[in-house]
Amino acid sequence: xxxxxxxxxxxxxxxxxxxxxxxxxxxxxxxxxxxxxxxxxxxxxxxxxxxxxxxxxxxxxxxxxxxxxxxxxxxxxxxxxxxxxxxxxxxxxxxxxxxxxxxxxxxxxxxxxxxxxxxxxxxxxxxxxxxxxxxxxxxxxxxxxxxxxxxxxxxxxxxxxxxxxxxxxxxxxxxxxxxxxxxxxxxxxxxxxxxxxxxxxxxxxxxxxxxxxxxxxxxxxxxxxxxxxxxxxxxxxxxxxxxxxxxxxxxxxxxxxxxxxxxxxxxxxxxxxxxxxxxxxxxxxxxxxxxxxxxxxxxxxxxxxx
Amino acid sequence: xxxxxxxxxxxxxxxxxxxxxxxxxxxxxxxxxxxxxxxxxxxxxxxxxxxxxxxxxxxxxxxxxxxxxxxxxxxxxxxxxxxxxxxxxxxxxxxxxxxxxxxxxxxxxxxxxxxxxxxxxxxxxxxxxxxxxxxxxxxxxxxxxxxxxxxxxxxxxxxxxxxxxxxxxxxxxxxxxxxxxxxxxxxxxxxxxxxxxxxxxxxxxxxxxxxxxxxxxxxxxxxxxxxx
Numbered sequence: 001x002x003x004x005x006x007x008x009x010x011x012x013x014x015x016x017x018x019x020x021x022x023x024x025x026x027x028x029x030x031x032x033x034x035x036x037x038x039x040x041x042x043x044x045x046x047x048x049x050x051x052x053x054x055x056x057x058x059x060x061x062x063x064x065x066x067x068x069x070x071x072x073x074x075x076x077x078x079x080x081x082x083x084x085x086x087x088x089x090x091x092x093x094x095x096x097x098x099x100x101x102x103x104x105x106x107x108x109x110x111x112x113x114x115x116x117x118x119x120x121x122x123x124x125x126x127x128x129x130x131x132x133x134x135x136x137x138x139x140x141x142x143x144x145x146x147x148x149x150x151x152x153x154x155x156x157x158x159x160x161x162x163x164x165x166x167x168x169x170x171x172x173x174x175x176x177x178x179x180x181x182x183x184x185x186x187x188x189x190x191x192x193x194x195x196x197x198x199x200x201x202x203x204x205x206x207x208x209x210x211x212x213x214x215x216x217x218x219x220x221x222x223x224x225x226x227x228x229x230x231x232x233x234x235x236x237x238x239x240x241x242x243x244x245x246x247x248x249x250x251x252x253x254x255x256x257x258x259x260x261x262x263x264x265x266x267x268x269x270x271x272x273x274x275x276x277x278x279x280x281x282x283x284x285x286x287x288x289x290x291x292x293x294x295x296x297x298x299x300x301x302x303x304x305x306x
Numbered sequence: 307x308x309x310x311x312x313x314x315x316x317x318x319x320x321x322x323x324x325x326x327x328x329x330x331x332x333x334x335x336x337x338x339x340x341x342x343x344x345x346x347x348x349x350x351x352x353x354x355x356x357x358x359x360x361x362x363x364x365x366x367x368x369x370x371x372x373x374x375x376x377x378x379x380x381x382x383x384x385x386x387x388x389x390x391x392x393x394x395x396x397x398x399x400x401x402x403x404x405x406x407x408x409x410x411x412x413x414x415x416x417x418x419x420x421x422x423x424x425x426x427x428x429x430x431x432x433x434x435x436x437x438x439x440x441x442x443x444x445x446x447x448x449x450x451x452x453x454x455x456x457x458x459x460x461x462x463x464x465x466x467x468x469x470x471x472x473x474x475x476x477x478x479x480x481x482x483x484x485x486x487x488x489x490x491x492x493x494x495x496x497x498x499x500x501x502x503x504x505x506x507x508x509x510x511x512x513x514x515x516x517x518x519x520x521x522x523x524x525x526x527x528x529x530x531x532x533x534x
Contacts, residue, residue, distance in 0.1 A: 057321045059388035061328035090320045090389045175317070228316075274324065 033079040033286035038168065039217035040192045045110060047261040047286040049082030050075045050279065051223060051272030057090035067274065069099035074276045076106045084195075084221065084270045085134075086114040086145050087126055095134035101135055102170050111136050112221070113194075114172060116145035120152030127160070143195055144169035147178055147185075149278035154189055168192035174206050174223050186212050195221040198266070199231060200259045200303045210265035215272035219267035225260045226253065226271055238306045244299065248288020253278070259299050262292075316501050321389040323502040330454040330461060333385055337460055337530045344459025347373075347439050348468060352431070355475060363419045364411045370469060371407030374400050377462050396494075398451060400462070403487040410479060417479035426524025430474035433517055437468035441509065448505045464512050466491050470517035474524065485521075489514050 033046040050072070057142045058064035072083070085092045093113070100109065113130045115123045127142055142160070144153040150171060157169040170193030173182050179196075186209065188192055194213055198205045202224070213220050226232050235252045253271075256281060260269045271282050334341070352371055354362045365437050378400030386393035421427050436444075440465040442455040458464040466488045473484055492514030500507035 012495065054320065054322055054325075057389050058325045059321075059385070061325070061332050063331075064325060064328045088320075088391075090391060105421055274322070 008303050014294050019115055026290050033283055034261075034290065035286075036219075038192065040168070040218045040219070045219070045268050046079055046081050046283075047266070047268055048080065049084060049110075049112075049221070049255060049268045049270040050080055051270035052083065052085040052092040052096060053089055053223075053272050054228070055272040055274040056085070056092035056095040058095055059091050063099050063198060064274075065095055066102075068095045069102045070276050071274060071279050072096070073098040073103055074279045075283065076103065076108055078280055079108075080279075081108050081110040082112055082221075082268050082270065083109065084112040084223075085130075086116055087117045087130055088114070093130055093266050097133050097135040105135075109136070112141040112143065112170075113237075114143045114145035115140050115153050115157070120149050120156070123149075123156045124160075139166050141168040141170055141193055143172045143193060145172055145180055147171060147173060147181055150181075150185065154185075154191070154260075158190070167246045168219075170194060170195070170219075170221070171225070176202055179204060179209060183208055183212060186216055186218055191218055192301070193219045193221055195223055195276060197224045198222045198260055199227055200256055200300055201227065201231065203300070206263070210263060212224040214265040220265050222260050222266055222269040225269045226256055230295050231256055235303065235306060241302055244291075244295075246289065247291055247295070249285065251281055253281055255299065257282060258291055261286060262290040262296055276286060307427070314527075316383035319498070319501050320391070323407075323504055325389050326498075326502055326504075327451065327454045329385060329389060330456055330493065331451070333381070333460060334440055334455075334457075338433070341457045341460055344457060345438065348458040351445060351472075352434055352438065355472060356421050356431075356529060358420070360416055360418075364416050366419055366472065367407045367416065370472065371404045371411060373459055373465055374404030374407060374469075376404075377465060378404060381460075381462055396491075399487050399490075401451075403484065406484055410481075410484075413479060417481045418477040419475050420477055421475050426474060426520045429516065429520040430471045430524075433474070433513055433520070434468050435473035436513065437464045437471060441467065444509055445506055450504075460490065463495055466495075467510060467513040468515075470514055474517050474521045484517075 001179070033048060035044040035046045036243060037044055055071075056068050058068060064294060075083070083096055085096055087093065100106070113127070113134070115127055117123060117126050122244055127139070129248050131139060142157055144150045144157070152167065154171070157166065160166045161169050170191050171182065171189075172195035173179070174195075174197045176197055182194065182196065185191065196205050196209060198210070198220075199222075210220060212218075232252050235256075240249070240252060244255055244258075247258055249258050257269055257271065260266060273282065316398050347369060351366055378397045382397035382400060382459035382465045387397075421431070438458055442457055445455045446452055456463050458468055470485070470488050470492075473481060473488070476484075492510040496507050496509075
């Protein structure tokens with residue numbers, strides 16, 4: 001189906017109607033990426049966020065620091081909210097802090113970071129160091145990174161949440177690791193968020209984790225939606241199917257993101273990028289129409305054949 | 307164990323090629339014009355190894371030691387650690403190597419640095435000259451921006467290659483011990499650049515391999531000459 005203004009308009013109307021039915025709402029009036037509620041509070045979060053793994057680890061290079069803050073500026077201009085980082089990501093936290101200061105600390109920011117230390121006693125001081133790197137008064141969300149010392153850290157995060165130092169707590173994994181442990185944690189611990197790897201090729205989370213998160217009212221952050229760019233690179237030599245343009249996707253990156261964020265359990269995908277044009281392209285994936293179950297199957301089958 | 311096997315090598319990289327190149331741009335900008343001093347010192351060391359004088363050998367080992375200590379501190383602990391927290395764990399290896407060379411310089415039986423004009427010796431000098439001027443030139447030829455090329459005494463790789471060239475010429479003491487860190491670093495830096503997709507990935511490992519072959523063939527030849 002050819003994409004023209006009429007079909008785009010029809011798509012927008014359809015998105016509004018379908019979005020209202022699925023709990024999806026535009027995130028704010030100016031830029032309007034589709035958003036889903038954080039189940040534990042109902043706070044709306046745009047479906048696409050911004051990761052910082054590798055791309056924001058630029059050290060003290062002024063040119064690259066400025067380029068990163070340009071990416072952040074484009075992200076907020078496009079209606080983005082969640083930026084995710086970790087003490088594991090080298091200088092990424094400091095880069096985010098530099099960008100936030102340069103941009104005048106955008107009010108839309110939803111700050112998500114992690115605690116990543118095997119020493120339970122160091123958790124609080126690490127979170128404080130991270131907060132200083134960001135230059136924020138407090139984090140919206142702190143997650144236990146890769147389940148490292150998760151029992152001890154979750155206890156700390158719960159006490160910080162109770163004290164009002166952080167708003168949400170969560171736990172992360174990636175690359176499909178320790179899904180059984182993650183399943184136990186979602187089922188038994190009072191977490192607001194879970195972060196995991198999910199994309200058109202890595203779909204194990206569909207079996208148990210995503211349905212369980214939905215059932216337990218746990219918001220889901222998806223990392224590696226492009227398998228760190230590998231999927232986009234691999235698919236770029238193949239034609240984007242005509243039938244997916246109905247959703248408004250005009251690139252493989254948008255195809256892949258739409259697949260991820262159209263899963264009803266997913267709250268936010270966090271692709272990382274160092275390019276302004278890519279962050280705009282990513283944010284645009286959270287507009288138009290999201291694929292339904294039949295189209296999602298067609299998308300996965302199509303990629304599987306390539 | 308099963309969890310570690312699910313990581314690929316590239317998953318262990320924390321930074322992009324752009325950030326890695328940016329590191330050397332910052333390093334060069336910050337330290338310029340120290341490059342002129344380190345190049346002159348490198349040239350002086352090259353001339354010193356051509357002489358036969360124990361006092362001068364001590365000077366060479368001492369300068370090498372200081373160079374490794376400096377690189378361990380400034381490059382690894384101050385600069386590289388900004389994008390790679392693992393650099394803090396590499397720094398002590400460079401400090402130990404630096405201390406070893408300082409011990410060589412101070413030892414009563416200072417290890418010889420013996421240039422004999424043999425094939426091994428000539429190869430070592432070619433490798434040394436390559437570390438001084440060939441390394442930056444090869445990087446530019448392979449597409450590295452001019453302001454980010456690596457210089458001896460400023461960045462680790464050319465200094466490590468130069469060290470291996472000198473070790474080819476060295477005899478006695480515990481010089482065999484001094485091969486370990488440079489060779490491991492050649493492998494590590496090659497692996498890093500390969501994972502980053504840099505076309506320069508082969509330079510340090512190749513230079514390391516040439517040095518090993520030169521050292522082994524040189525020692526075999528001298529044994530043959532002694533027994534023959």
